[in-house]
Amino acid sequence: MDFGFLYHAFGTVMLNPMNFFFVFIGLTAGIMVGALPGLTATMGCALLIPFTFGLPPVQGLLMLLGIFCGGIYGGSISAILIRIPGTPSAAATLLDGYPLCQKGMGGKAIGMSTVASFMGGTTGALVMTFLSPQIARVGLRFGPPEFFALAIFGLGMIITISGRSLLKGIISCLFGLLITTIGFDPLSGVPRFTFGSRDLLGGVTFIPALIGLFGYAQVFRNIEKMQIVPAVKAKVENILPTLKEIRSVLKTIFKSALMGTFIGSIPGTGCDIAAFVAYGEAKRTSKHPEKFGTGILEGVAAPEAANNGATGGAMIPMLTLGVPGDAVTAVLLGALTLHGLQPGPLLFRDHLDVIYPIFAGMIMAQFILLIVGLSGAKFFAKTINIDRKILTPIIFFLCVVGSYAMRFSFFDVGVSMIIGIIAYFMEYYEYPASPILLALILGPMAEGNLRRSLIISRGDPLTFFKRPISATFIVMAIIIMITSYYRIKKAMEKEA
Template identity: 60%
Template sequence: MELDLLLKGFGVVFQPSCFGLILLGTVSGVLIGALPGLTATMGVALLIPFTFGLPVHQGVGMLLGIFCGAIYGGSISAILIRTPGTPAAAATVLDGYPLNQKGEAGRALSMSIFASFVGGFSGALIMTFASPQISRVALQFSAPEYFGLAIFGLSIIISISGNSIVKGIIAGFFGMLISTIGLDPMAGYPRFTFGFMDLFEGPAFIPTLIGLFALSEVFKGVEVLYKQEAVKAVKQQLLPSWTDIRKAWLTIVKSTFIGTFIGAVPGAGSDISAFVAYGEAKRSSKHPETFGKGEITGVAAAEAANNACTGGAMIPMLSLGVPGDAVTAVLLGALVIQGLQPGPLLFKDHIDMVYSIFAGMMTANLLMFLVGIFGIRFFVRIISIERSLLIPIIFLLSIVGAYSMRNSLFDVGLAVVFGIIGYFMQRYDFPASPILLSLILGPLAESSLRRALIVSHGDFTILFTRPISLALILLAIASLITATIMQLKLEKRMLAENAQQPRSGS
């Protein structure tokens, strides 16, 4: 019955016009994702008006292509120029860029497309066969559970602290502090905005990201602009090597499940899922010390999870009528305008449409895989551009990216400020990613804790009497303890190594 419907769905999707539009969507999605400042959400939102005149399955197919393509596309700039093209790729930077610095950009890119495809396609499969079951679990999530999830996510800060827990925690708290800027989420009063209307919603995420990662790298790059560097020969490869696949296989599977589930929970999206999967990959790894220094499984975990999240986020959108993340919120609007109201009735009244969406999602992931493999040879060329040319280009892209998010010059200034902060952080060996994690999860933790307390009329036990929330909080505590022990061991070992062999320069 289900297979029959799915086959019919594929029949619709493989009509030349529909297939062509999905391909078009996927290619533009990859480009949109790769450009810093253009996110999957914006890509879908801006192209919706073009789908009005198209039949439903064609229009929606194109939008799904953009969605899947953009989430993958973000990893390209994350690996090549240390700028996550979309927030979803923020965790990809952690190991993707170090790999690039080691001259292994090709290896990182091929793993990225492979993990993206496996994660995305499996996410779509899970969505096809388990939507009703998963959406029932997602409905169990309310404020206390979101708080548990946020705290669990934040416990990863320890794992991404780099060389020093103390510096990681300082960076994490700095991020939390920044995340309190803006209108209070529960009372609506402005906090630390100093009268700037542009700060009412807090410092905009994308410009902050661009500043901390891309601009800081530009400033650093200027220092060594004319220093002759031996051009590293980039080994080109389309598919990850068998050794890499074997190494990352289990992580990809685990990350796919983490990504799909976090995607299915309304209110938590691909950026969070990538970090959670990354943290889990590091925790369960036999060589956690290699993470953050160019570990291929780190790239695999982040990319499998954020792409699996696309299928996951579609689950509550289609079956409950509530979007799983920002992109699906926009997609929901597009479906409504096409005369389809997502929700339980969609499965009753338009089951054929639902299955052509499932089929479209799988096709988009397949096409993304092909586009990605085909594209790698062009992408890697970026790093063989001379530094004196590449750095101004990254600078320009960063400025345009920061501006285009909200058409705002204020945001450009914001990116520059964070660029300077990021530059000094790098110089004094503070990790930047804890700031990012705090910016993503801090607001979720704050508003869900306060919402939980409003609902419980101020009773803190609500956090510990609900099974899912209790489980998440216990997981967070466990992860905090194990990560701290692990990190302290690492630090000790590094100290010992340094004592034996004094560092010459840095």
């Protein structure tokens, strides 16, 4: 690491107002894209790539980085206000964000999400700046058994996000896992549960499923309650969390941010897994786990710090190995290629003139995020006071557009509506939706790597315990599952 050069690069990037402008544009666009259900940071980046052709590579990349960070943050706004995660990574945020909003603290929840995103994002960006090559080497030690163990570790979080009944949470999770088995199976080369449909060959696509689970289900609930439940007129109070509030969640934020960065840095995992793991861990170690899910700031801070930390983390394998950390970085990788830069070990050696400005841009993006987020929070929070008779059709419309726009497919619109109807009835009978989502994220990772590991070990299941990293994750998963189960059970008994 050449500190003089690094310092110089930071200086040139940060002092050039044009760079500031491009990050700002990207970030604002990212927040909007992220907040709209169905439009994700991945899509925002993909759509913007052609516009970066005319720019020098560094400025084009800065704009895309802005979208990335803004998009991941923006998802939390709709999660908090209308209980629909704008991006998958905000799905953990709604667990406490929406209850907060119902208490009339929507503004404050957004404020907290902004501060947590800023701190998490900065942590991730700093780790990326100083430790990229080292962390990339750890990532390489993740083979199929490790990925399987990590997926199990993540699936263990259903205990903390299941709500009142663990059994119902597990049933939800299994339902999600079943959905992930639909489609062409790349391991055996045969289609499963497609019934000859070409559209189902690729399986149930993730974003339409997300829109169904949270978007349509919420629309149906709104319609149901429109006449009975009187609308609460929420006052948009102070957005800025007080110093006391920040101090009380500071430890959670940093722990979540570091966990998020690490999880993001493993190739193939992303911001969404990071958010769920951080939420689960915050709940498990909290002094008052029973309060999670009822609307507390900690429950917003943990996933938001983690998913923005993961943005920096996900950049690490992309820049050092040419392996995308998640879906967004896969698009960024394409963008770098189109600008004539091949990400990989050589980029890190020969193109520090691009790498360092990327670092600087990532850090700059966090500060702009803080400013834009806090100044916009009040405005966003006001949407909650829109009459439900007007808001609900708008959300419905966004759901249709969002599920269509992912890949211009009416089939997906149908899929997401069907899932929405199922999800509505499941929630009606108190089967939580979040475990389904967690299963959709982790199911393919768990299944594929379980089978891959067993192929490599020629059928020996002990392979998961013979390797230190995978053994550690599995043992940790078991310990965490047992302790959270008892802690939460105890806390709930005390409450009852």
